[in-house]
Amino acid sequence: MMRSPFTIALAGLALSACSQTDPQQTTSAALTEGVLVPGYSSWVETNRQLASSGAAFCADQQDLATARQAFLGAQSAWAGLQPMLVGPMGEGNLSWQVQFWPDKKNLVARQVTALLNKTPQVTPAILDKSSVVVQGLTAYEYVLYDTSIDLNDPAQKARYCPLLTAIGDHQQALSTHVLEQWQAEDGISAQLKTFPNERYAEPTEAIAELLRTQVTAIDGLKKKLGTPMGRQSKGTPQPYQAEAWRSNASMSNVSATLAGAEKIWHGANNDGIQALLGDDNKALKDKIDAAYAETRAQLATLQRPLSEMLKDEQGRKSLNDFYETLNILHRLHEGELARTLGIQLGFNANDGD
Amino acid sequence: MIRLPLASASLLAIAISLAGCGEDKAPATQAAAPAPAPSAAPATPAATSKVDEAAAKAVVNHYADIALAVFSDAASTGKELHAAIDAFLAEPTDATLKAAREAWVTARAPYMQSEVFRFGNPVVDDWEGQLNAWPLDEGLIDYVAKDYQHALGNPGATANIIANTEIQVGEDKVDVAQITPETLASLNELGGSEANVATGYHAIEFLLWGQDLNGTNPGAGERPASDFIVGEGATGEHNERRREYLKAAADLLVSDLDEMVAQWQPGKPDNYRASLEKDSAENGMRKMFFGMGSLSLGELAGERMKVSLEANSTEDEQDCFSDNTHNAHFYDAKGIRNIYLGEYKKVDGSTLTGPSLSSLVEKVDPATDKTLKDDLANTEAKLQVMVDTAEKGEKYDQMIAAENAEGNQIVRDAIAALVKQTGAIEQAAGKLGISDLNPDTADHEF
Structure with a gap:
C-alpha cells in the first residue's frame, strides 16, 4: 500500500512529538x-x-x-x-x-x-x-x-x-x-538532563529526587527550629540545641535554606517545579506561591537572634507563628504537590520492583 | 530511647492512624521520612487477598506470644539483677560487684531483643524511655570526672542527686531528700532536657561501672565496690544515698518490666495485646514490619552505629559505661530476625516457634523470602564479628576510634548489612500487600 503524503506527514509529526523532551x-x-x-x-x-x-x-x-x-x-x-x-x-x-x-x-x-x-x-x-x-x-x-x-x-x-x-x-x-x-x-x-542513565531510568525519578530533597530540607527546618523551641522537650526552650547558636546565625541559616527551597520551586526563570503544574492546577500553584510569600513575610518580622527570642513570651509566640507557616509550606509540598505530580516521596519512591 | 522518638512518634501516629482507613492511605504518610537509597518498592500493592486472613491472624498472635516471652525473660533476668544488687549492697565486695555487673549484662540480652516491639506499638514506645533512655548526662546522678561533657544548657547536668537532698534546676529547687522509685521517675527529662535520665538500665549501669574514662582506649568504667560501703573503707562519699539510689532504680526497673509483661498476657480484655488482636491482621503485620525496619535503619544503623562511628564518639555509644555495646547491637538485630522467623530462643534455652511472616512471604514469593532470610543471617554474621572482636578484647569504643581502620570496617559492614536488610524488609512487606511502611530513618541517609 502506498502511503499518502498525508500519512507520512502525520507520522513525521508524531515522531517529532516523541523526540521532544518531556x-x-x-x-x-x-x-x-x-x-x-x-x-x-x-x-x-x-x-x-x-x-x-x-x-x-x-x-x-x-x-x-x-x-x-x-x-x-x-x-x-x-x-x-x-x-x-x-x-x-x-x-x-x-x-x-x-x-x-x-x-x-x-x-x-x-x-x-x-x-x-x-x-x-x-x-x-x-x-x-x-x-x-x-x-x-x-x-x-x-x-x-x-x-x-x-x-x-x-x-x-x-x-x-x-x-x-x-x-x-x-x-x-x-x-x-x-x-x-x-x-x-x-x-x-x-x-539530571538526559535520560535514561545510571542514576535515573526516566525524568520522573529525577524530579522525584529533587522534590524529595527539597521537602526534606523544609522538614529539616522544622526540626532546626522545633528543637531549640522545645517542641520535643515539654516546651522548655533548648537554645544550645540550635544550629549555629554560637554565631547567632540560626535565623539567617533558616532564611538561606528557605530561599534555596524557593529556587527549586520557581527555578531561575519560572522553570522550576512550578512549571510542571498546568493551568488546571493553578489553584495549587497560587497556594504554594502564597505559602512562600507568607513564610518570607513572617521571617522578615523576626529580627532578633533566636536565643533572645526564646527568652521572652513575645519572641516565642512569633517563632511559633513562623513555625506554623513553615509547617503549611511543608505540608503543601509533601502532600498536595507530591500527589499532583504523581510522586511517591516515601521510602521506596526511588526504586523499581 | 528518648533520643529520637520525636520523629518516629509522629510517623508512627500517621502510619497507624492511616492504617485504619482503607483506600486513602497513599501519599500523606509518604513524605514524613526522608527517603534513603536502599530500598525496594512494593510498587503495586500486592494483593492482600493473597494472604489468608486466618493465617495472617495466627502470625500476629504468635508475634504477641514472642513479645510475652521476651518481656517475661526481661522481667525474670531483671529480677535476678535486682537480687544480685541486693546481695552486692548487703556486702559490697569486688566479687559481689562483679556478680551484679554480670547480672546486668545477662538482663540486657532479652531486653535488647524486645526493642523491635518499640516502633509500631505505642504501649512499648511510651514506656521504654524510663528503662532505656540514652545517652545520659550522668552528672545528674552522681560524681563525675573533671573533663565531663554534657548537653549544653542542661540545667540538671551536674545536679548530682546522690550528693544533694535538694537540687537546683534552672530557677527551681527540687526536693530529692527521699530517693524512691517515684522520685527518680519524676526526674527524667528534668528541665526539658532529654539527657536527664535518672532511671533504667543505663542509670544502673552507671552506678555499677562508673564513667568510662578511657575514651577510645581499652577499658570500661572502674567504679570501686567501696563506693557502696558505709563506714570504714568507703569511697565516693554520700554512700547511703548511692545505695538508696541503686536500690530504687532496680525496684523501678523490675516493676516497669512486670507492667509490660501484663500488657502482653493473653486473655486479658483490657490490655494492649487484646487491642492488637482485635485489630485487622494487616495492621498487625504493618506494625511488625514497621518495627523491624525502623529499628534496623534509623535506630540501630543510624543513631547507634553511624553517629558513634562517624563522630568517633564514645559519648554516643549505647552501653558506654560497661562496654557491652557489641551485645546490645547484636541482640537488637537478633530481635528483628526473631520477628521475621517467628522464633525466639528463651533464656531457659528452649526455642519458641510458630507461624511467621517468613512463611507467609514464602507462599507468595519464595525468592523474596529467601533474600530477606539471607540478609538477616548476613547481618547477624556481621554483628557476630563485632561480638567476637569485642570478646577478644577490642570493644566497640575502640572499634570506632578515628585511626582504627579495621575496627571501623567492622562497624561499617554491620551498618551496610542493616541497610540492605531494610530494603528486603520493605520488599517482603510489599509482597504481603503492606505498603506505606516508611520505616523511621531518624533522618539518616545511607
Whole structure:
C-alpha cells in the first residue's frame, strides 16, 4: 500500500512529538543549569574564601571580624544548599563533614580539645582521618565564636590556627571535588538532563529526587527550629540545641535554606517545579506561591537572634507563628504537590520492583 | 530511647492512624521520612487477598506470644539483677560487684531483643524511655570526672542527686531528700532536657561501672565496690544515698518490666495485646514490619552505629559505661530476625516457634523470602564479628576510634548489612500487600 503524503506527514509529526523532551526532563534540566550548578559553584567560592580568610587571619593579615564574615558566608551558602543535596553531597556521610548538627552533647568542644591535645600541629592529612565533628563548619564556628576561646591572645591563636587553616583547606577541597563530580562527563549534572542513565531510568525519578530533597530540607527546618523551641522537650526552650547558636546565625541559616527551597520551586526563570503544574492546577500553584510569600513575610518580622527570642513570651509566640507557616509550606509540598505530580516521596519512591 | 522518638512518634501516629482507613492511605504518610537509597518498592500493592486472613491472624498472635516471652525473660533476668544488687549492697565486695555487673549484662540480652516491639506499638514506645533512655548526662546522678561533657544548657547536668537532698534546676529547687522509685521517675527529662535520665538500665549501669574514662582506649568504667560501703573503707562519699539510689532504680526497673509483661498476657480484655488482636491482621503485620525496619535503619544503623562511628564518639555509644555495646547491637538485630522467623530462643534455652511472616512471604514469593532470610543471617554474621572482636578484647569504643581502620570496617559492614536488610524488609512487606511502611530513618541517609 502506498502511503499518502498525508500519512507520512502525520507520522513525521508524531515522531517529532516523541523526540521532544518531556516537561519533567525540561524542568530537571532547567533546575540543574539555572539553580543547582550555580548553587554548588557559589558554595565552592565561599569555601575558597573561607580557606584564604583562615590563612590570612592566622598570618595576622586579617582581623577576627573579617574572618567571621568569611565563615558566615560559607555557612550561609551551605544552608542555602540544603534543598539541593541531590547526588554526591546527599550520599554517605559527606554532609556531616561540612556541618555536624545536632550536636546534643557538645561533642565539638570535647573533640576539638582532644584533637589539639593529641596533635597540636593539625594538618589537612590528619584532619581527613579525624572525626567528622572537627572537620567542618561546626568546629570552625566553635573556634571563632566560643567564649572559652580568646583569639586575641597570641598563645590561643597559635593553638587554634592549625585547625582553622586545616578546616578551610578541607572544606575547599571537599566542595571543589563535589562540584567536579557534578560537572564530570556522566556526572550528576548530565544525569539530571538526559535520560535514561545510571542514576535515573526516566525524568520522573529525577524530579522525584529533587522534590524529595527539597521537602526534606523544609522538614529539616522544622526540626532546626522545633528543637531549640522545645517542641520535643515539654516546651522548655533548648537554645544550645540550635544550629549555629554560637554565631547567632540560626535565623539567617533558616532564611538561606528557605530561599534555596524557593529556587527549586520557581527555578531561575519560572522553570522550576512550578512549571510542571498546568493551568488546571493553578489553584495549587497560587497556594504554594502564597505559602512562600507568607513564610518570607513572617521571617522578615523576626529580627532578633533566636536565643533572645526564646527568652521572652513575645519572641516565642512569633517563632511559633513562623513555625506554623513553615509547617503549611511543608505540608503543601509533601502532600498536595507530591500527589499532583504523581510522586511517591516515601521510602521506596526511588526504586523499581 | 528518648533520643529520637520525636520523629518516629509522629510517623508512627500517621502510619497507624492511616492504617485504619482503607483506600486513602497513599501519599500523606509518604513524605514524613526522608527517603534513603536502599530500598525496594512494593510498587503495586500486592494483593492482600493473597494472604489468608486466618493465617495472617495466627502470625500476629504468635508475634504477641514472642513479645510475652521476651518481656517475661526481661522481667525474670531483671529480677535476678535486682537480687544480685541486693546481695552486692548487703556486702559490697569486688566479687559481689562483679556478680551484679554480670547480672546486668545477662538482663540486657532479652531486653535488647524486645526493642523491635518499640516502633509500631505505642504501649512499648511510651514506656521504654524510663528503662532505656540514652545517652545520659550522668552528672545528674552522681560524681563525675573533671573533663565531663554534657548537653549544653542542661540545667540538671551536674545536679548530682546522690550528693544533694535538694537540687537546683534552672530557677527551681527540687526536693530529692527521699530517693524512691517515684522520685527518680519524676526526674527524667528534668528541665526539658532529654539527657536527664535518672532511671533504667543505663542509670544502673552507671552506678555499677562508673564513667568510662578511657575514651577510645581499652577499658570500661572502674567504679570501686567501696563506693557502696558505709563506714570504714568507703569511697565516693554520700554512700547511703548511692545505695538508696541503686536500690530504687532496680525496684523501678523490675516493676516497669512486670507492667509490660501484663500488657502482653493473653486473655486479658483490657490490655494492649487484646487491642492488637482485635485489630485487622494487616495492621498487625504493618506494625511488625514497621518495627523491624525502623529499628534496623534509623535506630540501630543510624543513631547507634553511624553517629558513634562517624563522630568517633564514645559519648554516643549505647552501653558506654560497661562496654557491652557489641551485645546490645547484636541482640537488637537478633530481635528483628526473631520477628521475621517467628522464633525466639528463651533464656531457659528452649526455642519458641510458630507461624511467621517468613512463611507467609514464602507462599507468595519464595525468592523474596529467601533474600530477606539471607540478609538477616548476613547481618547477624556481621554483628557476630563485632561480638567476637569485642570478646577478644577490642570493644566497640575502640572499634570506632578515628585511626582504627579495621575496627571501623567492622562497624561499617554491620551498618551496610542493616541497610540492605531494610530494603528486603520493605520488599517482603510489599509482597504481603503492606505498603506505606516508611520505616523511621531518624533522618539518616545511607
